[in-house]
Amino acid sequence: MRNEIINMLRKYKVYAPDNRCWFTCVDLLRKMPKSERVKYKFVEGKADGGQHYWIEKDGEIIDVHFFIIDGGVEDSYEYEKVKEYDSEDVVNKINKDSYEEKPGYNIDGKEKWMKVFSVDV
Secondary structure, three states, rough: HHHHHHHHHHHHHOEEOOOOOOHHHHHHHHHHHHHHHHOOOEEEEEEEEEEEEEEEOOOEEOOOHHHOOOOOHHHHOOOEEEEEHHHHHHHHOOEEEEEEEEEEOOOOOOEEEEEEEEEEE
């Protein structure tokens, strides 16, 4: 699974903005073709007791934000799912009129400034 996540992050050119785990997931989902996106769920919950967001495929946690920020050590976190969203609904609720600019980092450590759009879920 590790190589699959790395390939996905590179293929879709995903960046993780500081302290915006939900947007890292949303950015990946919105860049995927719909035929792929429907296989994933967007999940709200807790990781090590703090609020966090990730995606799941077939019940498997894929924490793309921690994967980029922490180098793929998501196995060391305790996850507690609170709510699950349909990925298509989340992508359709991106509000491109409301955003903040933040630095983001990709899987290879490259930094860029990015627009972090709000999502009305």
